[in-house]
Amino acid sequence: MAEVIRLRVKRQDGPGAAPYWEEFDIKYRANLNVIAMLQDIQQNPVNAKGQKTTPVVWGCNCLEEICGECAMVINGTPRQACSALVDKLTKPITVEPLSKFTIIRDLYIDRAKLFNALKKVNAWIPIDGTYDLGQGPKQPPAKADWMYKLSQCMTCGCCAESCPNYSDKSDFIGPAAISQVRLFMNHPTGQLHRDELVDNIMGNGGIADCGKSQNCVRVCPKEIPLTTSLADMNREALKRWFSRGLRF
């Protein structure tokens, strides 16, 4: 079958450079995904006009939608390129970098902001050490199951990309980090530090900046109940606010 698929790539040579579109024709084959199309361009960097060009620059790693590296905007929706199957996409296929982060080159972006947010909210269990301290706390199986769901966040940035309140102009840390706080404050050890954890999302850039657009939950590739997390943390913050007010 000689069918070719048109791929439109929004390219950019560097952080300040002007973006431009370049189109490619990729030979169709079964199970083709966006990653395999970009790999084809590496092996034969020629655009649809037949001109030699450079391979498209992008980040990817696991190719099974669990590392979060290959997030980009495909046909207008932020998602992972590895699980974007050509058979299921309307053509031509358009790919763009996530726009809420610094663009390094082409589709390759700098998402340090997302990891900095995890630092800011202390997204970890404060263990005493890695010494042998015996078994961990017992946990209800049903609770472990929903915490597992929240714990699948791969910091890909799709939620932030879709969020109208997440931008260069705002300090909002985004849905992912807030959902992580919900995860940690519900762990038996995290529960010992509930107040501090909630405090971490009550200041500038915290939960109050959520505009409740509910976009995040619709684009999360892991189907994490982000809006439930946001609502929950909003309530926790309110409780904490009252509590702080009453106790001086």
Next chain:
Amino acid sequence: MEPRYIVVGGGLAGLMATIKICEAGGSVDLFSLVAVKRSHSVCAQGGINGAVNTKGEGDSTWEHFDDSVYGGDFLANQTPVKEMCEAAPGIIFLMDRMGVPFSRTPEGLLDFRRFGGTKHHRTAFSGATTGQQLIYACDEQVRRWEVAGKVRKYEGWDVISAVLDKEGICRGIVAQNLVTMEIKVFRGDAVNLATGGPGMIYGRSTQSVICTGSIAGQVYQQGAYLGNPEMIQVHPTAIPGADKLRLMSESARGEGGRVWTYRDGKPWYFLEDMFPAYGNLVPRDIATRAIYQVCYDMKLGVDGQPVVYLDLTHIDAATLDRKLGGILEIYEKFIGDDPRKVPMKIFPAVHYSMGGLWVDFDAMTNIPGLFASGEADYQYHGANRLGANSLLSAIYGGMVSGPAMMQYAQGLKKSCADIPQSVFDAELKRQQNATEKLYNMRGNENPYLLHKELGEWMSEHCTIVRYNKNIQKLEEHIQVLMERYQKLGLPDTGRYANQSVIFARNLWNMLEYGRAIAVGALNRNESRGSHYKPEFPERDDENFLKTTKAKWTPNGPALEWEEVDVQYIKPRPRRYDVDKEASK
């Protein structure tokens, strides 16, 4: 002056080594190609082994040890394997305390499932994304140390080489920034390569794209030995794909999945038939060879294709979702069929390297100051790794190598700060020149196409069934590829975020490492674990109960052989059609 510690690689082994060093008061420069949270450890699915014995089966760390040594066909040194198995229950408890959402029993305790090569429920798990959950817990602890000022992360750096002083001691590394392309030298008293496996040498495998084995291949050229490079695990159940062969976890069989194909118009559960004692839970090398035999020798692949069924449809959907959700989603997303309703089509794929950098029992390579841990080393799995032992060996490897680095560095007479600047400048200059040479190559060979060809040759001639004449041809062809490499033309000559130049450099190291795999395989004239030669179908302890040590020379790998530590369990025939004999 305080010693400087460099950890290369932010998967489980590297992160655990980092945590151990920080906890003991040291500070770490941590290098990774990607944000460490995105390391290949995320791809491990089924679980982590530890003989916690919560199911009344009389499991013990000795039994875990024996299963691992027997599963590895007696090629692993027994002392480190024994110590790893003894540490395993504590490691699982630690990870639980770190917040890993392990699946639970009704009583709220950790649940364990079965895995290949054992009769015990010994595998703790988080759904079917256990590797992801374990590395997230370690990533979080390392972030905590980062905030505390003890870890400096260099994410988005490709480590190019080790700096060796004139006595041959490792004193640091040279690395290149993937964005600015700046090449810099970093001093370190102890350097730990926790850089994962070399799956990319096979082109498509279950491994991530950063798993090139490049830095292992580089330090091999600088004098480090590779141990058992020929021991490459081919996982029986993967989903063939255009860009990757995606893993379908062994936990699918651990939870009752059955492998079959049609014979005479009726389903034939060939693993259950061939191996009544272990059935679908035979170790990976055994299952892989059986699938290969059914598809190629018996021509019984489904629809004449090289695929067989992995069937979960007899298990209720709610149980599947809870215990295997992550992998079912992968199959659904990438293939489009619902494995709760139709059997999955699978075929074996290159998955894991038991071999790797040779290290002593303190995780140090033969280059003083240069350590290795995780899949990058060769230490724990012999000729075949048991499922769910890799997450264990990665974490345990970090627990050994981190403290070992500190002990080594604290005993040094001269620190890296005392080494003349000229030593560092020389290696920096050497790497800058080599990179400059790459930039200026104007031939017509595309590095990505050359890599594709290497992968096809390696996959065809050095995987499940190995014939000497084919391995010979492969080794010769790798040399042809090395010649063609001299005529590379980079598709991108830009000086900013140029991925082609990084890839081209890694490709050379893949060629060197691939050649060591081929030569190691060629010279091991026996069948042991994952290494199977029809011309030599039996294990030959008299001649080959030995570790292959490959040393780089300009004329190709030179092999040496080292006795294996078998002080605890006497080698015995390895069979899975009948129950294993007791070892104690």
